[in-house]
Amino acid sequence: MPALTVVEHCDACGLDLKAADSGDGPAVFIILILGFIIVGMALVIEVRYQPAMWIHAMIWPPLIIGGALGMLRPFKATMIALQYKHRRDDYTPR
Numbered sequence: 001m002p003a004l005t006v007v008e009h010c011d012a013c014g015l016d017l018k019a020a021d022s023g024d025g026p027a028v029f030i031i032l033i034l035g036f037i038i039v040g041m042a043l044v045i046e047v048r049y050q051p052a053m054w055i056h057a058m059i060w061p062p063l064i065i066g067g068a069l070g071m072l073r074p075f076k077a078t079m080i081a082l083q084y085k086h087r088r089d090d091y092t093p094r
């Protein structure tokens with residue numbers, strides 16, 4: 001499982017990332033986006049094929065867990081990059 005800890009300094013440019021804190025932002029976006037996708041897919045599968053409940057129970061949990069864990073790291077990196085772009089004062093010593 002990929003680590004979610006932010007490094008202290010950027011390897012390339014030495015930017016101080018100790019102040020980087022994305023909080024709950026990435027999780028909220030993943031809940032909304034992944035929930036929309038998975039629920040939509042589950043509805044389509046149910047309406048079209050009406051599979052047994054155990055098939056739903058086999059399909060969706062791995063997709064939810066895998067999708068959430070797979071999206072967490074890039075979303076966190078994106079939010080930190082956006083914070084750096086729009087709130088750069090937080091990253092420079094005053």
Ligand SMILES: [Zn+2]
Nearest residue numbers: 010012013015
């Ligand atoms: Zn850098």
